[in-house]
Amino acid sequence: MSDRAESTLHLTRRTALGALAAGAAGWALLPSRPRSHAGVPRGRTEITYWEKWTNREGEAIQAVVDRFNQTQSRIWVHRIPVADITSKAMVAIGGGDPPDLVGFFTYNVPQFAEAGAIMAMDEFDGLRDGLPPLDPDLYAPAVRRLLTYRGRQRVGVNTCYTLGLYWNRAHFRERGLDPDQPPTTLDRLDELGEALTALAQDGRIERAGFLQNMPGWWPTIWPIFFGADVYDAEADTCTIAGDACIRAYEWVQATARRFGPEQTRSFMAQFGRSNHSAQDPFISGRASMIMQGPWMANFINAFNPGLDYGAAVFPMADELAGAGVLPGLLEADVLAIPRACPHPEEAWTFFKHMQSVGVQEALARAHCKPSPMRTTSPGFAVGHGNPFVGAFDAIAKSPDVKVLPQTRVWKQFSDLSISAFDAIWSGADVPTELAALQSRVNDQIATDAARRARRSRA
Amino acid sequence: MTARRDLWAGLAWTSPFLLGTVVFLLIPAAMSLYFSFTEYSLIEPPLFVGLDNYRHMARDGLFWKVVANTAAFALGSVLVGTPLAIGIAALLEARVRGSSFVRAVVFFPTLVPIVAASIGWMWLYAGEHGLVNRLLALVGVRGRDWLNDPATAMPALIAMSLWIIGSPVVIYGAAMRDVPRSLYEAADLDGMGPATRFCNVTLPMISPAVLFNVVVSIIWSLQVFAVPAIMTKGGPNEATNVYALYVYRTAFDYAQMGYASALAWVQLLITLALALIVVLGARRFVHYRS
Numbered sequence: 001m002s003d004r005a006e007s008t009l010h011l012t013r014r015t016a017l018g019a020l021a022a023g024a025a026g027w028a029l030l031p032s033r034p035r036s037h038a039g040v041p042r043g044r045t046e047i048t049y050w051e052k053w054t055n056r057e058g059e060a061i062q063a064v065v066d067r068f069n070q071t072q073s074r075i076w077v078h079r080i081p082v083a084d085i086t087s088k089a090m091v092a093i094g095g096g097d098p099p100d101l102v103g104f105f106t107y108n109v110p111q112f113a114e115a116g117a118i119m120a121m122d123e124f125d126g127l128r129d130g131l132p133p134l135d136p137d138l139y140a141p142a143v144r145r146l147l148t149y150r151g152r153q154r155v156g157v158n159t160c161y162t163l164g165l166y167w168n169r170a171h172f173r174e175r176g177l178d179p180d181q182p183p184t185t186l187d188r189l190d191e192l193g194e195a196l197t198a199l200a201q202d203g204r205i206e207r208a209g210f211l212q213n214m215p216g217w218w219p220t221i222w223p224i225f226f227g228a229d230v231y232d233a234e235a236d237t238c239t240i241a242g243d244a245c246i247r248a249y250e251w252v253q254a255t256a257r258r259f260g261p262e263q264t265r266s267f268m269a270q271f272g273r274s275n276h277s278a279q280d281p282f283i284s285g286r287a288s289m290i291m292q293g294p295w296m297a298n299f300i301n302a303f304n305p306g307l308d309y310g311a312a313v314f315p316m317a318d319e320l321a322g323a324g325v326l327p328g329l330l331e332a333d334v335l336a337i338p339r340a341c342p343h344p345e346e347a348w349t350f351f352k353h354m355q356s357v358g359v360q361e362a363l364a365r366a367h368c369k370p371s372p373m374r375t376t377s378p379g380f381a382v383g384h385g386n387p388f389v390g391a392f393d394a395i396a397k398s399p400d401v402k403v404l405p406q407t408r409v410w411k412q413f414s415d416l417s418i419s420a421f422d423a424i425w426s427g428a429d430v431p432t433e434l435a436a437l438q439s440r441v442n443d444q445i446a447t448d449a450a451r452r453a454r455r456s457r458a
Numbered sequence: 459m460t461a462r463r464d465l466w467a468g469l470a471w472t473s474p475f476l477l478g479t480v481v482f483l484l485i486p487a488a489m490s491l492y493f494s495f496t497e498y499s500l501i502e503p504p505l506f507v508g509l510d511n512y513r514h515m516a517r518d519g520l521f522w523k524v525v526a527n528t529a530a531f532a533l534g535s536v537l538v539g540t541p542l543a544i545g546i547a548a549l550l551e552a553r554v555r556g557s558s559f560v561r562a563v564v565f566f567p568t569l570v571p572i573v574a575a576s577i578g579w580m581w582l583y584a585g586e587h588g589l590v591n592r593l594l595a596l597v598g599v600r601g602r603d604w605l606n607d608p609a610t611a612m613p614a615l616i617a618m619s620l621w622i623i624g625s626p627v628v629i630y631g632a633a634m635r636d637v638p639r640s641l642y643e644a645a646d647l648d649g650m651g652p653a654t655r656f657c658n659v660t661l662p663m664i665s666p667a668v669l670f671n672v673v674v675s676i677i678w679s680l681q682v683f684a685v686p687a688i689m690t691k692g693g694p695n696e697a698t699n700v701y702a703l704y705v706y707r708t709a710f711d712y713a714q715m716g717y718a719s720a721l722a723w724v725q726l727l728i729t730l731a732l733a734l735i736v737v738l739g740a741r742r743f744v745h746y747r748s
Binding site: 086111267409411412422 | 607710
């Protein structure tokens, strides 16, 4: 055993020289800078920008980045597409190695802002960068609300979206309906949904008229079309068990009951991972009407450009339709500068560039979305990828539009809402289910408030 | 002098493993234990809160839900999986024609990456066009939407987990081949039938392998993550939300790393306790030849 150990440790001069030579060769071959920096022109400050978009949307933001890199000679922006961006940014910021810019979701803002993990825009006030100051009045009012947390602008906008109703005009014609008359009230939506639904002999749904669980990504949106709020920002309380909310979810449940919870689930399950592809229920013609965002036009253009469709403001309860209001949900992608990022000044320069009307309109056009700015350039809608962008724009600029609750527990709220929606769709008693959901969310809010208070005291 | 050199040589050769264990296991585990006594969101410094995170579990409804779901998964996969694996191994050891091929078929699923297997099973379970429902339709049974129905989602995941049964089957098969022939000959002389022989000879002789597989299965099933994360995302209506998934969401979706660390430590303690109970409880039934 000891002989073997000795022979193992024995080092000849030749071996030592060989190892040294290999080390030297490795050192000589080591690139002077990482391969990802290879294309960066000398003399530029490189900043890293994490963004969640890929494919067409990723190409659009890359085009904006490329234009910025070409139009000045001081900064080089390196965009890195990042999936699961929230948790990765959290780890990077917590680990002290954040990127210079991160493309967040709006629900991240309260969390990161209260932790002081992202910089507020007023922190750059004294900076002399020779550029015009950031003007918050340029944003549409609801967008400005989304960017502001506790009275300070924390992030910039990076396109926004609202949700509308898409309808298949060919299906309308096929059932003898006027393809230019989409429903404007929920009662009419129900009538049309029933008329457009096609059932097989065994009761299976072959084509859905309209289902609220399709695609099911916004389980808390329905009260908006009954004029209700699911959250009281001033009281920091969940209000989803209110009367109007109960009416909203009873309307949702009525659809499930009409077509059968199991049949509708089974129909939806076919499209589990096919949304926004050629097999998407609406794009493939398996659904006649669907609630979706403006980006849907992008996917229709890509996968079924011949689809004869329209898009309009989502219908609302009768009393709202008569009152001349225009409710809806506005959401946005946002741009943040993490605190302790390596190049805050350069990041701020790129940030301001991104907040210009021209850049946001270019990005919005490429994403088929409405403009997030207060006023829209005259030519914005001309040749826009979404021929119905006007409807989405009208919702975005409406004084009645709502934004997601600005609470640190939004993710829990959202996850609990998905479960409650499932239960309601399966036939659970609506007031009981919503009361339980409200109680659970308020518990989360109270727990979070207690934690914040303890941290403040500490 | 030689002993010392041997020691240094041994340490030098094992140092990558020792270093890896310290850096990637012991230090993170110690940090996680500390974080479990703090309120920590990754983006703020940890704040010491004593036992608050552990106390919070008692009133966290979702915690009890995921504990129940994980227990259901573990019970289902261990209680059904163990006899099934022993049965398949016994059939494969019967030396019938084609048993080598069947053994390869049984073992094959363990080689399939879990993500690919999960996606494949999602298609099998699909409500309208899934193979499972198509086969049921051939015999006049109307299938269900297995993964989207709260009543069937968890049983569907358990059934899927039984598909990956190759490793225990191989271990049981090896243990069965190791049973001395003389015992079977003695059993034959005593006039035992196949069933009695299996219960009185084979099972006692392979009992150490059974114990090993049961303990490993319990540990594996209490840590299940990828299958529900991919196939159901914990739904519908939290029916498949399991412990590891809840720990992950709490840490990275809800930014509560302190609470998630406490959950992880409770998971470790539960797993250790169960493994210990099984090992101690099985002493009466496990037969070691030595």
